[in-house]
Amino acid sequence: MARVIVDVMLKPEILDAQGQAIARALPRLGFSGVSAVRQGKRFEVELDGPADEAALSDIRKMAETLLANTVIEDYRVTVEE
Amino acid sequence: MARVIVDVMLKPEILDAQGQAIARALPRLGFSGVSAVRQGKRFEVELDGPADEAALSDIRKMAETLLANTVIEDYRVTVEE
Amino acid sequence: MSERSERADRHSNVANAADGGGRVNPDVNLDTVKRAADTPDERQPYAELGMKRDEYDRVKEILGRRPTSSELAIYSVMWSEHCSYKSSKVHLRQFGTKAPQSDALLVGMGENAGVVDIGDGWAATFKIESHNHPSYVEPHQGAATGVGGIVRDIMSMGARPIAVMDALRFGGADQADTRRVLPGVVEGISHYGNCLGLPNIGGEVVFDPCYIGNPLVNALCVGLLRKDQIKLAIAPGAGNKVVLFGALTGPDGIGGASVLASATFEDESQAKRPSVQVGDPFMEKLLIECCLELYQADVVVGIQDLGAAGVSCATTELAAKGTGGMDVRLDLVPLRDPSLRPEEILMSESQERMMAVVAPDDIDAFMAICAKWDIPATVIGEVTDSGRLVMTWHGETIVDIPPGTAADEGPVYERPFHEPAGQAALNASSPADLPRPEDLRAALLQLLGSPNLASKEWVTSQYDRYVRGNTVLAQPADAGVLRISEAMPGAEETTRGIALATDGNGRYARLDPYAGAQLALAEAYRNVAVTGAVPLAVTNCLNFGSPEDPEVMWQFSEAVRGLADACKTLGVPVTGGNVSFYNQTGSTPIHPTPVVGVLGVIEDVAKRVRSGFTGTGEKVVLLGE
Amino acid sequence: MSAARVGVVTFPGTLDDQDAARAVRHAGGEAVPLWHADPDLKGVDAVFLPGGFSYGDYLRCGAISRFAPLMEELIPAARAGLPVLGTCNGFQILCEAHLLPGALMRNAGLHYVCRDQGIRVENTATPWTSDFTEGQEIVLPVKHGEGRYVADPATLAAIEAGGQVVFRYTGGNPNGSLNDIAGIRNEAGNIVGLMPHPEHAVEDLTGAPSTDGRAFFTSILKKLVNT
Numbered sequence A, B: 001m002a003r004v005i006v007d008v009m010l011k012p013e014i015l016d017a018q019g020q021a022i023a024r025a026l027p028r029l030g031f032s033g034v035s036a037v038r039q040g041k042r043f044e045v046e047l048d049g050p051a052d053e054a055a056l057s058d059i060r061k062m063a064e065t066l067l068a069n070t071v072i073e074d075y076r077v078t079v080e081e
Numbered sequence C: 001m002s003e004r005s006e007r008a009d010r011h012s013n014v015a016n017a018a019d020g021g022g023r024v025n026p027d028v029n030l031d032t033v034k035r036a037a038d039t040p041d042e043r044q045p046y047a048e049l050g051m052k053r054d055e056y057d058r059v060k061e062i063l064g065r066r067p068t069s070s071e072l073a074i075y076s077v078m079w080s081e082h083c084s085y086k087s088s089k090v091h092l093r094q095f096g097t098k099a100p101q102s103d104a105l106l107v108g109m110g111e112n113a114g115v116v117d118i119g120d121g122w123a124a125t126f127k128i129e130s131h132n133h134p135s136y137v138e139p140h141q142g143a144a145t146g147v148g149g150i151v152r153d154i155m156s157m158g159a160r161p162i163a164v165m166d167a168l169r170f171g172g173a174d175q176a177d178t179r180r181v182l183p184g185v186v187e188g189i190s191h192y193g194n195c196l197g198l199p200n201i202g203g204e205v206v207f208d209p210c211y212i213g214n215p216l217v218n219a220l221c222v223g224l225l226r227k228d229q230i231k232l233a234i235a236p237g238a239g240n241k242v243v244l245f246g247a248l249t250g251p252d253g254i255g256g257a258s259v260l261a262s263a264t265f266e267d268e269s270q271a272k273r274p275s276v277q278v279g280d281p282f283m284e285k286l287l288i289e290c291c292l293e294l295y296q297a298d299v300v301v302g303i304q305d306l307g308a309a310g311v312s313c314a315t316t317e318l319a320a321k322g323t324g325g326m327d328v329r330l331d332l333v334p335l336r337d338p339s340l341r342p343e344e345i346l347m348s349e350s351q352e353r354m355m356a357v358v359a360p361d362d363i364d365a366f367m368a369i370c371a372k373w374d375i376p377a378t379v380i381g382e383v384t385d386s387g388r389l390v391m392t393w394h395g396e397t398i399v400d401i402p403p404g405t406a407a408d409e410g411p412v413y414e415r416p417f418h419e420p421a422g423q424a425a426l427n428a429s430s431p432a433d434l435p436r437p438e439d440l441r442a443a444l445l446q447l448l449g450s451p452n453l454a455s456k457e458w459v460t461s462q463y464d465r466y467v468r469g470n471t472v473l474a475q476p477a478d479a480g481v482l483r484i485s486e487a488m489p490g491a492e493e494t495t496r497g498i499a500l501a502t503d504g505n506g507r508y509a510r511l512d513p514y515a516g517a518q519l520a521l522a523e524a525y526r527n528v529a530v531t532g533a534v535p536l537a538v539t540n541c542l543n544f545g546s547p548e549d550p551e552v553m554w555q556f557s558e559a560v561r562g563l564a565d566a567c568k569t570l571g572v573p574v575t576g577g578n579v580s581f582y583n584q585t586g587s588t589p590i591h592p593t594p595v596v597g598v599l600g601v602i603e604d605v606a607k608r609v610r611s612g613f614t615g616t617g618e619k620v621v622l623l624g625e
Numbered sequence D: 001m002s003a004a005r006v007g008v009v010t011f012p013g014t015l016d017d018q019d020a021a022r023a024v025r026h027a028g029g030e031a032v033p034l035w036h037a038d039p040d041l042k043g044v045d046a047v048f049l050p051g052g053f054s055y056g057d058y059l060r061c062g063a064i065s066r067f068a069p070l071m072e073e074l075i076p077a078a079r080a081g082l083p084v085l086g087t088c089n090g091f092q093i094l095c096e097a098h099l100l101p102g103a104l105m106r107n108a109g110l111h112y113v114c115r116d117q118g119i120r121v122e123n124t125a126t127p128w129t130s131d132f133t134e135g136q137e138i139v140l141p142v143k144h145g146e147g148r149y150v151a152d153p154a155t156l157a158a159i160e161a162g163g164q165v166v167f168r169y170t171g172g173n174p175n176g177s178l179n180d181i182a183g184i185r186n187e188a189g190n191i192v193g194l195m196p197h198p199e200h201a202v203e204d205l206t207g208a209p210s211t212d213g214r215a216f217f218t219s220i221l222k223k224l225v226n227t
């Protein structure tokens, strides 16, 4: 019944074309003061049971093999309170 | 120099084809105990200045008009510590 | 710095472009030409960069001193197998020496892509290239950037790209890694090509276990241009400006050209794996439209795309083919990551970049067109008649070389070759020795169910075959056909069309590389001919194992000999292509896989012939033996 | 009589603009190029928003384009009755600009799909569909990765009840659209958006194996000439 969040972002050295396109559009839309935008993915994973160590280790494996492409992306797992 | 996070998720009533495809694939990959997965977007917005009320109000407007399509998506703005 | 370069400062439309002063610049470690002369015995990592001892010694001989680290970066990428064709050159010469006389050939091998005359004042340029190793490491980005790279080659000839094709080889359809590689590769080609608005008019999908650790992703692009408007990669005219335009330079695939393209996937090389290149098809689409407008405005003297060896390749090749010299301020290269060192800038494989040579009077017009398309553009240097390529970094000279020695005078190897040990036994085993199937129905069903014969619609339905509205034939036809009257302004009067097909068969080539290469050509040639088009020219992508393996080298030399002989017999010249070596897992090479593309012209495209029966009562005739 | 003038918009990353212009010319109209950065509709009588990947389709398809200077002119003009047709990316832009209800999402199959698609014409009371007959079955190419039409239940019920569903997929839904919706119109009927590509189905020699797309262009030209 717990919810675990997996955030997946491109590694810093990888070109984030999406983020750049958004950042370039902002001034045109009247938003100033933003120096950079990076776009990534957010996964909300609902567990049947608690977010105990076994479940988290499973989720880390899931992030590593399925949710993130670790050649170009980093991920972070957090438990939502 | 602050970083603000905008999380954008589909509204609960909208079919999340990507999240469902992941949830369906999990048992095949040997993961059990997950009841649902939802996939959304995460934006990391770097500000030139501090994340004060004026900046946050700007970012909320940006989320409302650009980063999220409020016809199908909800968003949440948080300041990263 | 000279006054000249200060003027260059103002010629940039890039916000935050390096201004020569604002960048973090930990120059304590800067390896200048002066320092290189003063420290002749400093150990340099030439071996780690894929260079052999004697190659390194030759660089020292050329320069009369040890190279600076920036110079080493340039020579190591330019002399890599990928850029210098050092193992294949001696064989590829046959394509020239055996070439049939052809009036249609406007630009032959050696340029970014060959150009052929297709009549009525129009010309077509086409080329096929591999992106095999990157597609194994990261299937989506590897395949996507493969399409991006070949499209830029075509753009750099002065043409509008008008279609793409893709010839793919994967491991067995039921092998686990094929599940990872195939969808990613198809998605990468689909996303990049579709985003550019280039119809995909054909290709191949072949499964064979020999490709499981080394898939083949060969992408072809064809472009159209007026016969009198061919652009070349040259930099003539001292005083002309050198402009870098397109995406910013980041740490993409650093060392890729020498490490990725010439190493195998054995474990120790994984550690050296550089970050992969990531493509931005949106930027490339803008770059296409921007280049076409630049050509239209006639403000480009010479142009070169930035491929595997990035700035190193573009500067050395442009300078070598022009007046002979070039001054470059490397610190003016606009960066995505401000911490990049000069060596890294020289080796970066960031995508969607081009380099142009522009007359000083045309610079303002050039910059205005780039600004219209939102394309960052920066003057980074100037053509000289010094005969030297000189690069500075914040005022210090870090490169001073004769550009031709890097671009054209790389090492050439006559690698030893001999017939593979098992070749005779392999050929002795004949299908006649196999048991006859007892149940023909079961045999037929097995054939129909085999992935190599099954419908390829899962792949082709992910490609846009209609965009730009000129596709006359695409899947399921054996050759793609395009009309050209509406492909570019001014072509309205012509009724002509072009036809293209790619073919190859690694299993035939394994049994007999000489005949296998010829069969690939014959099939592509037939596929073009049956549409009603006259085959005019050939491109090829030669996918082989390691050239250091004499058995592979034999396969290679036989395949090239076979293809050159067949081209002579059929009367079609090879206009360009690509060699991809080191396609192997451990010491096991893939089947030798020459993939051949043929381009033909049809005088009245409305008369093209479709495949398939179109009505009852038609007579069926079998031609040939 | 001067030809009716149909504006064809080009954003950075638009791909089907030349096809759209060609289709307008084939039907006897004048195609007027409109550039995203010029806030000027050049006095056109109708506007075609063609397909493509404007701004690379980054963020969401059509999300960035709808803020283009040209759109600042187009949005009020469309609200005031200017006939506007958006195909594919153009449809996405119209939804993002809230000129049409609902949104277009990633195909349910999660892949880009290019195929010749059966479509039923459900509504001919628009300036773009008057040359069709209601219930007519046609074939047009679809080619998109994000064409799944969605709307909340109330909106969906309202557009169904109000005759705002203009096209439905037949013979298999390519993307999982709700109610097989392929195209819709606004309440007034002057704005139409659809995922399929009429501009790729106007010639015998090229494009899809049908010329069913022609009726879009003959419809609008008749309408413009007669008013």
Ligand SMILES: Nc1ncnc2c1ncn2[C@@H]1O[C@H](COP(=O)(O)OP(=O)(O)O)[C@@H](O)[C@H]1O
Residues within 6 Å of the ligand: C165, C166, C167, C168, C200, C201, C202, C203, C204, C205, C453, C454, C455, C456, C459, C460, C463, C474, C475, C476, C477, C478, C479
């Ligand atoms: N990778 C690909 N990209 C584009 N088109 C392809 C690809 N693979 C196959 N096709 C096209 O699909 C059709 C069927 O291919 P295939 O089954 O290999 O036909 P054949 O056996 O007649 O060569 C052909 O038109 C071919 O060009």
